[in-house]
Amino acid sequence: MNVLSYEEVCRIVSLQLGVTELLPGLRLVEDLGAQSADFVNIVARLEEFTGRVLEDDEIAEISTLEDLWKAFREVKVEGRPGVGQ
Secondary structure, rough: EEOOOOHHHHHHHHHHHHOOOOOOOEEOOOOOOOHHHHEEEHHHHHHHHHHOOOOOOHHHOOOEEHHHHHHOOOOOOOOOOOOOO
């Protein structure tokens, strides 16, 4: 089992938004330009990767890249190559 890494979260966000420079404090919408559909797709990819479905209140608390990682970081996942590619 692997722990979902910050780098994996960044990879998924980068693929969805087409950005390469990501810092933990960057806000997904305001700084990185994520639209609602982007945000939903990012969360869905991470849910698929981890097997964990976030509750609505958990999703509502996500503002920054770091918030996104923290929402999923404790989740242990089996290596699933190709997810989110």
